[in-house]
Amino acid sequence: MSIIDILCQLLTFDENLKIVIVMQYRTLGETGLKVSILGMGCMRLPVTIVKRKAVVMEEEAIRVIRKAIDSGINYVDSAYRYHGSQSEIILGKALKDGYREKVFIETKLYTPGLKTADDFDRLLDEQLKKLDVNYIDVYLVHGLNWKRYQNVISKFNIIEKLQKAKEDGKIKHIGFSSHDEPENIIKIIDTGFFEVMLVQYNLLDQENEEIINHAAKNGLGVVLMGPNGGGRLGISPPKDIEHLLSPNRTNFIDLALKFVWNNPNVSVALSGMSNESMVEENVKFANIKENKLTNSDLERIEKINSCYKKLADINCTQCGYCMDDCPENINIKYILQQLIHSVTDAGHWEYAKNNYKKIGRDKKIPGKNAEACITCGNCEDACPQEIAIIEKLQEAHKLLSGLDSYNI
Known part of the structure; x- marks a missing residue:
């Protein structure tokens, strides 16, 4: 690959072929993977309603995923049950025609499907088939909490099975996602088995900052879900804080992304983008480097947090x-x-x-x-x-x- 080809993967251009942005990349913990700070989440692909059920618009979804990759995003996230178990299939189709070689795939072990010791291999092989790939770059234990770790992961020797799958080349790196209490997530980190962690973190939900720092100190790559507060920061704000918006902005997405990327221990922030316009909008901010929040930014964040505290008990991320x-x-x-x-x-x-x-x-x-x-x-x-x-x-x-x- 020539230097021009490499630069074209990193740069986004406007209609006049002027450079608009340089996508930032960070190292995913001790995995060594160089990942884009913005990741493509495949849980909110474009859908249409068929017989009163949401069905993914396959061609449009493929266009959105490829748009993200063409814009410099090289980290894509899916899971076994996303979009009625169709997300991995559509992602696999989007990665045809040379796109597989441009990305790292993160998907997740469906832990509720672990009923017997044989289910792990069945689920992993099914996911490889759905994605139509030979290996998965980052394979997460989905929704891991300390209770599940003790009662399911240990019971069925899942750690040993993950390590065997890694030795066999079916997966490259092992991780977990979690919504558990911080003290329990620290216990999971301290087992020493995992290389990557996926947790929620945004300027409204900062509870996991301690575990993000702990994970990084222990060599784990940190991937974030919900950087825009589960959509709360993507809607027009209350009138009493409208003045805190950046010029020409109608929501706080710019500040939300700046906040999570300001943390040097964060490698990737996932965004569930359902159309090409959302990709373009988020990619605009993906040149943000760590430790760049100003005093003005911090003051805005404090005021925004104060206003949105009334939403603390409706912490819905729209996962479905x-x-x-x-x-x-x-x-x-x-x-x-x-x-x-x-x-x-x-x-x-x-x-x-x-x-x-x-x-x-x-x-x-x-x-x-x-x-x-x-x-x-x-x-x-x-x-x-x-x-x-x-x-x-x-x-x-x-x-x-x-x-x-x-x-x-």
């Missing part, structure tokens, strides 16, 4: 796990999203109410509203953020159906 086993097909993540809209500012309340009315009526917004909840608890069992979903559904229906007056 809560909906997988809902017997009533309630559109839970959409309802929580509207609840977030409603509490950020009184001006968003009417917007959220109108959206709530569309559930099940607009073909683009399938499912049922919160009134259909039978309080079975399946959603709360599945929620990695441990949100009191039943309570929030009741609150949302009361507020957004007009049964309660708004009180900011």
